[in-house]
Amino acid sequence: MSLSRKLTALAAGTAALALALSGCGGGSDDGASGDLQQVKFGYIADYNGTSLLAIAKDQKLWEKHGLKADAKVFTNGPLQIQALGTGDLDFGYIGPGAFWLPASGQAKIVAINTLGNADRVIARSGTTSIDQLRGKTVGVPEGTSGDMILTLALQKAGMTKKDVKVVNMDASTIVAAFASKKIDAAGFWYPAIGTIKKQVPDLTELAKNSDFESQVSFPTAFVAGNDVVSGQKDKTEKTIAVLRDAMAYRSANMDKSIELTAKMLSVPVDQVKADAGNVKVLSVDELDAKTKDGTIGKWLNGMADYFVQAGKLKSKADPKTYYTGDLFTTAGSGSVAK
Numbered sequence: 001m002s003l004s005r006k007l008t009a010l011a012a013g014t015a016a017l018a019l020a021l022s023g024c025g026g027g028s029d030d031g032a033s034g035d036l037q038q039v040k041f042g043y044i045a046d047y048n049g050t051s052l053l054a055i056a057k058d059q060k061l062w063e064k065h066g067l068k069a070d071a072k073v074f075t076n077g078p079l080q081i082q083a084l085g086t087g088d089l090d091f092g093y094i095g096p097g098a099f100w101l102p103a104s105g106q107a108k109i110v111a112i113n114t115l116g117n118a119d120r121v122i123a124r125s126g127t128t129s130i131d132q133l134r135g136k137t138v139g140v141p142e143g144t145s146g147d148m149i150l151t152l153a154l155q156k157a158g159m160t161k162k163d164v165k166v167v168n169m170d171a172s173t174i175v176a177a178f179a180s181k182k183i184d185a186a187g188f189w190y191p192a193i194g195t196i197k198k199q200v201p202d203l204t205e206l207a208k209n210s211d212f213e214s215q216v217s218f219p220t221a222f223v224a225g226n227d228v229v230s231g232q233k234d235k236t237e238k239t240i241a242v243l244r245d246a247m248a249y250r251s252a253n254m255d256k257s258i259e260l261t262a263k264m265l266s267v268p269v270d271q272v273k274a275d276a277g278n279v280k281v282l283s284v285d286e287l288d289a290k291t292k293d294g295t296i297g298k299w300l301n302g303m304a305d306y307f308v309q310a311g312k313l314k315s316k317a318d319p320k321t322y323y324t325g326d327l328f329t330t331a332g333s334g335s336v337a338k
Contacts, residue, residue: 036068039239042080042092045073045265046191047258047276048114048220049093052246054260061245065238075171077223078143081107084225091228091239095119095189096218097145099303100312102322108229109323110236111243112287112296113220117209118278119149120193122178123185125202130157133164133206136184139177142168143312145218150187151310152215153207178203191275216306217299229324236324240331244284251283291325 043049062069077094081101177183179199250257262272300319307313
């Protein structure tokens with residue numbers, strides 16, 4: 001049986017683990033009724049991807065702004081971009097590795113969320129440097145921040161993906177494949193790495209986001225379908241207002257935001273707290289200021305340089321063509337921070 005077939009079978013046999021990775025959240029917000037506008041919203045089951053939705057649900061922010069959220073969990077950003085393109089989602093969440101997709105015109109970034117430090121290149125015990133991965137099998141979810149951290153780490157070591165055996169796979173498959181020694185290393189992220197560590201406690205971390213902070217930033221973001229932004233301005237503005245209110249609450253209530261995220265994902269609070277430790281939360285005021293002074297534009301340009309070099313983009317586009325900064329800074333008014 002080929003490696004890809006073995007991994008597919010392995011993934012099918014670990015459905016429970018995949019469910020744990022993707023959480024138990026989702027579905028429509030409780031209590032929404034009447035003439036509320038429905039918003040189809042995708043997210044990833046970690047602190048970055050879930051915390052604002054958990055706050056919005058608890059604080060009834062959707063109802064406040066005349067909306068009703070139908071939230072669906074995904075394992076990565078590129079899948080959500082695809083769903084935006086088909087109309088199966090209105091909005092979604094992506095990590096830094098998927099920013100090349102809106103930069104290539106496939107979606108709009110409607111809000112920058114956080115700065116992440118959860119990505120790692122991990123390997124088995126005894127592997128202590130990236131160059132020792134030559135010829136070894138490395139799992140990575142293509143087009144994600146795991147892909148991005150692997151590419152950057154290889155570049156720093158004077159290598160490319162041609163120097164290793166890259167196997168593209170989804171998150172649940174990587175967890176199972178690493179634990180069962182089907183792959184030697186992975187470009188991956190927390191909290192899923194924490195799940196692997198329970199089975200492989202002596203794994204080594206060969207690279208992390210902060211190793212490259214002078215070269216590129218690692219923002220996370222909320223995105224919308226192009227047709228939603230251009231044709232449903234009212235829904236877009238209301239959704240951004242919800243996100244702004246939730247950001248204000250999160251900045252003022254970090255511990256509570258962790259509790260609410262854990263509740264939405266049905267996982268232990270300590271697990272989410274550890275995950276949040278790899279996140280730099282940005283306040284609404286910071287995001288407004290960084291939008292207006294061009295800082296976020298510089299972040300996006302720096303990421304675009306990386307994506308062009310990595311072959312994801314043919315050329316850079318002006319961030320103003322895919323980051324709706326003006327909409328973000330003007331949507332909503334006030335906050336619900338208590």
